[in-house]
Amino acid sequence: MKVTKLKSLLIQIFKKKGLNSSDALISANAIINAEMVGAYGHGLSRLKMYCDRINKNLINAKPKIKIKKISPSISFIDANNSIGFVAADIGIKKAIENAKNTGIGLVAVKNSGHYGLSGYYAEQAVKKNLITMIYTNAPPAIAPHGAIKSLFGTNPICFGTPTGSKVPFILDTSISMINRGKIRVAARNNQKIPEGVALDKFGKPTTDAKKALSGVQLPMAGFRGSGLAWMVDILSGVFTGANHAGKVKDPFDNFTGPQNVGHLFVTFKSNLFQKNYNKRIKENIRITKRLPKIKGVKEIMYPGQNKFRRFRENSKKKINIPKIIKKDLELLLK
Numbered sequence: 001m002k003v004t005k006l007k008s009l010l011i012q013i014f015k016k017k018g019l020n021s022s023d024a025l026i027s028a029n030a031i032i033n034a035e036m037v038g039a040y041g042h043g044l045s046r047l048k049m050y051c052d053r054i055n056k057n058l059i060n061a062k063p064k065i066k067i068k069k070i071s072p073s074i075s076f077i078d079a080n081n082s083i084g085f086v087a088a089d090i091g092i093k094k095a096i097e098n099a100k101n102t103g104i105g106l107v108a109v110k111n112s113g114h115y116g117l118s119g120y121y122a123e124q125a126v127k128k129n130l131i132t133m134i135y136t137n138a139p140p141a142i143a144p145h146g147a148i149k150s151l152f153g154t155n156p157i158c159f160g161t162p163t164g165s166k167v168p169f170i171l172d173t174s175i176s177m178i179n180r181g182k183i184r185v186a187a188r189n190n191q192k193i194p195e196g197v198a199l200d201k202f203g204k205p206t207t208d209a210k211k212a213l214s215g216v217q218l219p220m221a222g223f224r225g226s227g228l229a230w231m232v233d234i235l236s237g238v239f240t241g242a243n244h245a246g247k248v249k250d251p252f253d254n255f256t257g258p259q260n261v262g263h264l265f266v267t268f269k270s271n272l273f274q275k276n277y278n279k280r281i282k283e284n285i286r287i288t289k290r291l292p293k294i295k296g297v298k299e300i301m302y303p304g305q306n307k308f309r310r311f312r313e314n315s316k317k318k319i320n321i322p323k324i325i326k327k328d329l330e331l332l333l334k
């Protein structure tokens with residue numbers, strides 16, 4: 001399906017669910033971007049879930065979002081259980097504005113929901129020549145080191161910087177071995193997941209996606225990954241006033257209330273300390289990329305390059321819509 005056609009269908013669906021035109025467009029764009037960069041677990045595969053939660057009033061289709069100015073650099077947003085895309089859109093735009101005015105922007109968001117890909121918001125800051133760090137917490141998926149019950153989400157860590165070229169450096173990674181969206185897609189399509197990424201509910205290693213969803217996912221790098229997940233939970237949950245310590249609700253399975261996800265957006269001018277930042281980062285990347293390569297490796301890439309290329313290639317093509325998603329779209333358009 002052509003991107004333009006898909007976009008108008010998504011806008012139609014979100015408007016039917018009660019979102020205003022602007023919020024419907026913001027949500028449609030974020031979902032399409034996830035498809036274009038190949039992050040299928042954060043794109044169309046979640047559309048039905050968002051709509052189900054709107055139907056149950058767990059996502060507020062007409063939120064009254066409050067933005068409190070704490071200082072010219074710092075803002076605090078109560079998203080009133082809006083769809084996460086809308087809360088994050090306001091959050092990153094405010095953080096960019098604050099950084100442009102003062103050099104640094106810090107924005108905390110509470111009462112939000114799943115916002116998709118952190119990198120999507122990081123790109124917006126990087127395009128304005130800002131460095132950014134973005135955090136969001138997520139429902140329990142990972143057991144803290146030493147525990148047998150999951151508590152932390154796959155809590156992505158995101159860092160973005162301008163590079164002096166049009167391809168931004170964006171490190172945007174779940175702290176799990178693989179992200180939960182991929183496991184959900186595998187479970188829906190009856191596919192296996194790789195070894196070493198999850199345990200079943202009895203603590204046994206599994207490659208069965210459904211068993212992994214009811215068990216625990218493994219953090220990257222053992223206790224180090226568990227520590228990073230905890231850090232993200234503190235920054236985006238404890239610090240912001242959002243749910244934390246395992247209380248963020250799973251958007252697919254838990255309909256007992258709004259998710260109350262928290263986000264933290266940090267943005268700052270790249271030339272605060274060195275006027276020639278762009279020259280310095282270019283040199284940094286040039287030196288790194290010129291290193292001798294392991295046999296079979298064609299190129300040393302920096303984070304974000306792969307997604308930038310995928311986006312560019314996919315922009316030339318139509319979006320492939322799996323049968324199961326076509327069914328969702330048909331139902332939601334009825």
Ligand SMILES: NC(=O)c1ccc[n+]([C@@H]2O[C@H](COP(=O)([O-])OP(=O)(O)OC[C@H]3O[C@@H](n4cnc5c(N)ncnc54)[C@H](O)[C@@H]3O)[C@@H](O)[C@H]2O)c1
Nearest residue numbers: 116117118138154156170171172173174179301302303304
């Ligand atoms: N909203 C949420 O609750 C939530 C939770 C978890 C993850 N996510 C999102 O899911 C997305 C996917 O996460 P992921 O962990 O699967 O990412 P990933 O494993 O695909 O990539 C992680 C990082 O590694 C970089 N990378 C990949 N291959 C590389 C290579 N060969 N050389 C150099 N760098 C390379 C990527 O550019 C990226 O920055 C992220 O955008 C994340 O924000 C969202």
